Amino acid sequence: PPSFSRARSRPWRAATSVQLVLVSGLSGSGKSIALDVLEDSGYYCVDNLPATLLLDVVKFLYAGGHGRIAVSVDARSVALSSLPQHLSALKALGAETTVLFLEASGETLLRRFSETRRSHPLAGSGLTPGLTLAEAIERERALLAGVAELGHHIDTSSLQPKVLRNWIKELLGLGEGSLTL
Numbered sequence: 001p002p003s004f005s006r007a008r009s010r011p012w013r014a015a016t017s018v019q020l021v022l023v024s025g026l027s028g029s030g031k032s033i034a035l036d037v038l039e040d041s042g043y044y045c046v047d048n049l050p051a052t053l054l055l056d057v058v059k060f061l062y063a064g065g066h067g068r069i070a071v072s073v074d075a076r077s078v079a080l081s082s083l084p085q086h087l088s089a090l091k092a093l094g095a096e097t098t099v100l101f102l103e104a105s106g107e108t109l110l111r112r113f114s115e116t117r118r119s120h121p122l123a124g125s126g127l128t129p130g131l132t133l134a135e136a137i138e139r140e141r142a143l144l145a146g147v148a149e150l151g152h153h154i155d156t157s158s159l160q161p162k163v164l165r166n167w168i169k170e171l172l173g174l175g176e177g178s179l180t181l
Contacts, residue, residue, distance in 0.1 A: 020058055020071065020095050021043065021097075022070075024102075024144060024148075026102065028108075029103050031102055032047075033164050035070060035072055037174070038168075039070070044070070046070070048072055048073075050077050050079070051073050051079050054086040057069075058071075058095065074121070076121055100154060101148045103148070103155055106134065120137065
């Protein structure tokens with residue numbers, strides 16, 4: 001694993017500002033939209049990271065010159081219950097952490113999955129074989145209950161994607177940025 005004090009990398013000191021935004025929530029609730037907003041705002045984004053790798057990945061990216069990092073962790077993550085420990089360790093090292101938890105009603109998620117014709121990550125997967133879509137959504141909600149307590153909740157049930165983008169920008173103070181042609 002990367003070290004904070006390798007000669008060719010930047011050492012991480014408590015005075016150094018590393019901004020980490022952890023995005024989590026239910027599948028179909030807008031996590032990809034949130035990551036897109038963060039990437040467009042200059043964050044280095046990692047999607048679907050196992051919780052056990054969070055500390056090492058943030059250290060590695062910081063050593064490579066990335067001070068603004070966004071990571072998505074979902075219900076498929078290995079050792080999801082260890083996430084609070086890893087966030088505490090990052091805070092102890094001086095990282096400025098924000099957790100966004102996106103959710104939506106079961107009805108909304110059922111509608112979104114039927115409209116996109118994508119399958120839910122837990123429906124019929126090796127992790128939870130034989131679950132219906134509704135059962136997979138409720139199983140995911142239960143798996144993520146501990147993560148939901150860690151941060152800002154955004155209920156996207158009645159939000160259009162553009163409104164969600166604006167809420168995330170406002171919540172994180174990202175502003176409008178400049179127009180790119």
